[in-house]
Amino acid sequence: MKFSAFLLLFLLLLSYSNLFAIDTNKIDSLKQVLVNANEKDKAEILFKISSFYCDFYADSAIIYGKNSIDIARKYKQTKIEANANKILATAYFYKGNSSNAKASFSIALDLFEQIHDTIGMANCYNGLGIIANSIGDFYSASDIFSKMLDLSLKAKMEDEASNAYNNLGVVYERLGKYDKSIENYQKGLSIREKNNNIRSIADSYNNIGNVYYYSAVSGKIYENFTKAIQNYDKAKEAYSKSSDQLGVAKILGNIANIFLEETAKEKDYNKALEYNLEALKIKQKINNKASLAYSIHNTGNCYLLLKDYNKALYYFSDALNIRQEIDDKIGEAYTLQKIADLYVEKNNISKAIEFLSKAKDIASSMNAFDNIINIEESYYEAYKKGKNFELALEHYQNMNMLKDSIYNIENNKIISELDVKYETEKKEKELILERSENQNNLLIIKQQKTQMYFFIGVIVLFFLLGIVILKAYRDKRKANQKLEIKNKVIQEQAEQLLKTNEEINDQKKLVEFKNTEITDSIHYAGRIQNAILPKIDFLNEIFPEHLIIFKPRDIVSGDFYWAAKVDNNVIFTVGDCTGHGVPGAFMSLLGLSFLNEIVTKNKLVETDKILNHLRNSVISALHQTGTFGEAQDGMDIAMCNYNTENSIITFSGANNPIIIVKKNSELIELKPDKMPIGIYYGNETRDFTATTFQLEKSDMIYIFSDGYADQFGGEKGKKFKYHRFKQLLIESSSFPVDIQKQKIEGTLEKWIGCHEQVDDICLLGIKI
CATH class of the missing domain: 1.25.40 (Serine Threonine Protein Phosphatase 5, Tetratricopeptide repeat)
Structure with missing residues (x-):
């Protein structure tokens, strides 16, 4: 929550350059126009080019701005001259030349006053106030912003008035006058609430x-x-x-x-x-990666304060990766420092020193003295905790020496700026005096010419007025005749349009009613489907450490998960039915119903036999005969039986595998039979096979549908694919299951981005 209000106001209210974001094509086009333009028109073209350059190339903006001022002054184009001076001031401010910026704003203010341009005057007061604030002259800033406020209120410029109140709030906040700061903020708020901004x-x-x-x-x-x-x-x-x-x-x-x-x-x-x-x-x-890294870092800091060091390190590492990716050196140094502080808390001093060394190298390369001071303080705390008091004292002295150095630099800067301020004000007064004398002479000549032109103009005006009145009378008579005809046609068309609109509205209401009925029915079906899936309490009882990712593409899903316990056998599965949405949901309900009958009712626990019975039930229920052209509905499935006494798992699969990740991150994939649950048109139908595997403590088991790997996304809009999916499971397997779920879901959301989910997604993970 640092003070950035002045810079934001400067960008929003002062600079025309924000109205013309950098566009090289437009700049090139304006330069071509400039070549063929007459001298009088060049002032405005040069001003526009200067405006385009201002935010990005201040030096170029200054060159074109000065040329614009010279021509505008020659041809007495006061508004262009005033705006060009304002752009020139903005460019000087960006270059850190406060004295020249102040002089140009003062000249622009004088010119805007001559042509009674109150908005331009308010913007100049705003700029002068910002400059005063930037050099720490808060009382001058307060006086200038008060002038801006008075002008805005008198001219009833409510937006400028609310911004003036806001600027005064910032100044008083800097001065520590918090009551006056809040008073001004609230006055600005009242205007903004009135205008509903x-x-x-x-x-x-x-x-x-x-x-x-x-x-x-x-x-x-x-x-x-x-x-x-x-x-x-x-x-x-x-x-x-x-x-x-x-x-x-x-x-x-x-x-x-x-x-x-x-x-x-x-x-x-x-x-x-x-x-x-x-x-x-x-x-x-x-x-927004920069902002995202900031929040990830802050989350890690909370976990550090809560002494949850594993989660803190996880989030700090994530923030560090993003900041390295976007080349945010200051942020990278800050995160490296916090990781070092974490290792100090864990009493791993050597690891802390390693990260502090990296942080200091980066901060030194960026001349980021505030960061270096904080890093020196972390060195001091690390060596003090490691009882290396000699090095702790050395870094404590370094920290204080840097603080004193920064204080001296700031003092010298203030003295230099005050000296420049005096010289600038002196030149400014001389320039304004010279301009005032020239303006008085020009005013006398202008008055004499005006009187002469006035008498000539009156005579010509009366003559032209007579001609205009006569012509207007004739034109009005013809226009009235045409208008009567058009009004009659419009009235007929309006009656027909009203009738058509009524018919369209009736059809729209009917479609909306039908759509609501259908959507409500599908939502109700979704509740039925969720009710049939295994309850969380039951899963927690049989598998205390597990994770479920269940993401239907639509309201209801063609993917499902299921589990049951028969004696010391825990049967669990993930199925992927043909299609998604309502058709897939019907198939999933059919599969769940058959599994409950085969396993729970008939006590069948051999995975290959379960799949054989399930296939026969599906074929029978769908009346599949193998005839060419009939529907090939069915499902892919991974069926598992975990024996709680000997920790042996038996697996059978219909197109879907099982992945086992060992404690040492070794990935083992048990292959399925390449045929579905349903009619198989590839080869002659055969029985499913079963594979056994001896599990160990902390092994992770994953069964899943193909929705995750087949999801389109990323920068190129391609599939996630199985090799990337397997690597994700390996990287996630060492974390607790709740962190695994966050990491797998977070990776999916990041991958999908602005794309749409293309299929139902289901994954069941179990830690032994």
Whole structure:
């Protein structure tokens, strides 16, 4: 929650360059027009080119802006000259030249005043206020923003007024005058609520929440944490209404930070974790990698504070990978430091020093002194805990030396800027005085010419007025005649259109009613299907450590999972029926019904015999004869029998395999018979076979449908494929089953991205 409001306002309100995002084609086109244009028209073309360059190439913007000013001044194009000076000021600001930026804004302000352009004047006041704030002259910034506010209120420019209130809120927040800061934020909020600007309303509530947060931290006014959360909640609601999911995630992160504060009345790391996970879920959908890495890192930090080091390391590693991928060096250094802090907590000092060394190398290459200071502090804590007091003292001294160095640099910068400020103001006054004298002379000449032109104009005007009135009378008479004819035609068409609309609305209501009935029926079928699937309590009883991923493509699914226990035999399976949606769901209900009869009722536990009986039942129920052209409905299935006494698993499969991942990450795949449950048109129908395998403690068993591997996605929109699926199972198998489920589902969601799910997906994983 750092102060970024001034830079954002600067980009939104001052610079025309944001109206013209960098576009080389348009720049090239304008340059071609510039070559053939007459000199008077070149001023506006040069101004537009300068605007295009401003955000990205400040030096080029300055060159074209100066040329535009010279021509505009020659031809007395005051508005173009004013806007060109404003762009020039923006470019100087981007280059860090505050003195030149201030001078150009002052000239632009003077020109806008001459042509009574209040919006341009408000923007110039805004720019001058931002410059004052950037050099730490907060009182001058306050005076300038107050002028902007007065001007905006008098001219009834409500958007500019709300922004002026917001700027004053930021200045008072910097000065530590939190009451005045909130007062100004709330006045700006009132205008935004009146105009129903939901996105700006959300920003205002967020800013007010920030003030309460900082006042609670710095002033130890602990009840302000509660007020901060109340305003953050309102901001979250407004961001949601404006469909700004990134804004919602930002607010969740702000609330999480409150629960991490040492001074917070309700310090609760679990609540902070809850808010961070909610923010993370939103950012995963948006897939903004920089923002996503920030939330993943914060989630890891919560787990670190909760001393859940395995999960903390998991999230820190994920954040590190993303930051390395997007080349976020500062973020990478910060995450490496937090991993080092984790190893210090685990008393693994050598590992902590290894990560701190990497973090320091990156931070040093970026001249990121704040990061280096924090890294030196982590070195100090690591060596102190490792009882290497000599090195601990060395890094403690390094940390303090860096802090003193930064303080001296800031002081020298302020002194230099004040000196430049004095010289700039001196030049500025001289330039304004010279311009004022020239303007007075031009005004006298202009008045004399105006009087002469006025008398000539009056005579010509009366003559032209007579001609216009006569012509208007004739035209009006003809127009009235045509209008009568058109009105009659329009009335007939309107009556016919009204009748047609009524018929269309009747048909629409009928279609909507039928669609609602069908959808309700399918939802009810989905509830029936879920009721038939094995209960979670039963699965927890027979397999305490298991995971289920069950994702129908539609409301109901053609995939299913099933389990039963007969004496010391646990029978479990995953089936993939022909099709998906309603047809697939009918087949899955048929399969579940037959399995209950074969295993639960008839006590049949041999996996190959179960599949033989299941195939016969399906063929009989569907009246399949093998005749060419008839429906080839059926299912692929992986059938398992786990003996709880000797830990031997027996497997039979109809096209679907079983994968076993050993504790040492070795993957073993037991192959199925290459034929389905149903009529088989390949070769002569034969009995299914059974394979046995001796399981060991901590082995992972996976059975699944083909929906996961066949899912299209990724950057090129291709299938996930089995080799990638197997590698995912190997990488996930060492984690607890709940983390495995998160990792497998997260990988799937990331892979699908903006694509659609193409098939039902079902996976059952069991840890022995």
